[in-house]
Amino acid sequence: MPQYSVRLPDDGIIFLRDEGEGNPVLFVHGFPLDHSMWNAQMEFLSETHRCLAVDLRGFGQSSVEPGTFLMERMADDLAALLIALKIRKPVTLCGLSMGGYVAWQFWRRHPSMLARLILCDTRAVADTEDARKQRLEAALKLESQGAEFLADAMLPKLYATETRQAQPELIAACRAVMLANPPAGIAAAARGMAERPDVTAWLPKINVPSLLITGEKDAISPVEEMAAIAKAMPDAYQVVIPASGHMAPQEQPTLVNEAISEFLNRAKA
Numbered sequence: 001m002p003q004y005s006v007r008l009p010d011d012g013i014i015f016l017r018d019e020g021e022g023n024p025v026l027f028v029h030g031f032p033l034d035h036s037m038w039n040a041q042m043e044f045l046s047e048t049h050r051c052l053a054v055d056l057r058g059f060g061q062s063s064v065e066p067g068t069f070l071m072e073r074m075a076d077d078l079a080a081l082l083i084a085l086k087i088r089k090p091v092t093l094c095g096l097s098m099g100g101y102v103a104w105q106f107w108r109r110h111p112s113m114l115a116r117l118i119l120c121d122t123r124a125v126a127d128t129e130d131a132r133k134q135r136l137e138a139a140l141k142l143e144s145q146g147a148e149f150l151a152d153a154m155l156p157k158l159y160a161t162e163t164r165q166a167q168p169e170l171i172a173a174c175r176a177v178m179l180a181n182p183p184a185g186i187a188a189a190a191r192g193m194a195e196r197p198d199v200t201a202w203l204p205k206i207n208v209p210s211l212l213i214t215g216e217k218d219a220i221s222p223v224e225e226m227a228a229i230a231k232a233m234p235d236a237y238q239v240v241i242p243a244s245g246h247m248a249p250q251e252q253p254t255l256v257n258e259a260i261s262e263f264l265n266r267a268k269a
Helices: 035-045 071-084 096-109 131-143 148-158 161-166 168-180 183-194 200-205 223-232 253-266
Strands: 003-007 013-019 023-028 050-055 091-096 114-120 212-214 236-243
Touching: 003 023, 003 096, 013 035, 013 071, 013 114, 023 035, 023 096, 035 096, 050 114, 071 096, 071 183, 091 096, 091 200, 091 212, 096 114, 096 131, 096 183, 131 148, 131 212, 148 168, 161 168, 183 253, 200 223, 212 223, 212 253, 236 253
Parallel strands: 023 050, 023 091, 091 114, 114 212, 212 236
Antiparallel strands: 003 013, 013 050
């Protein structure tokens, strides 16, 4: 399991897991997680592709960016990482939730580096004013109290009831990741998500082949909302993953892996 850190031109450090050979697939985690959420996808797809799973800045073993860390900066970090790794072939970018917010910005800011999109359980709309206020309040609380309150609040929303009942070890592992992340980094990302734009108007222009994966019981990014995103994009389709919530790649890894593999085969990637 090759894992290492890369120093970017601004001296930021990005940690990643890098496995396999072939066309590159770049995995971008959700909030407030790290690269390990993609372990099942990495193990499966690295048989046929070069798979890169990163810790975004402020998470995992990457350097911490206090204050506000915008989705645009995260996208720029990914571009700088690909340059540093001398990956010249356009990538398939697979992002979940916050990773999807980063994916929108990567398409806008670095289109020549992007071949395909896989958008898992994410949204195109901006936060409502109430949601934005809650994120900003959570950021302050993170900096003063740590992440335990956030884990308590988020975990019931991330996983389907079936998953929480059948896979308590998965929930415990996710909680451990949340608590291991630097509170300052989580807070900076929360502020960045609060500032993200509504990208709905971009969707008809995103003409790269795209797969939208949605957990059947996702209450954060509902099936209907992601279906509307797929319909608005010129070359996109949706796959709904049964018996899963917001964390479909972890909850039903075999079904998600099959959907990704079919998409990459269809796109000749």
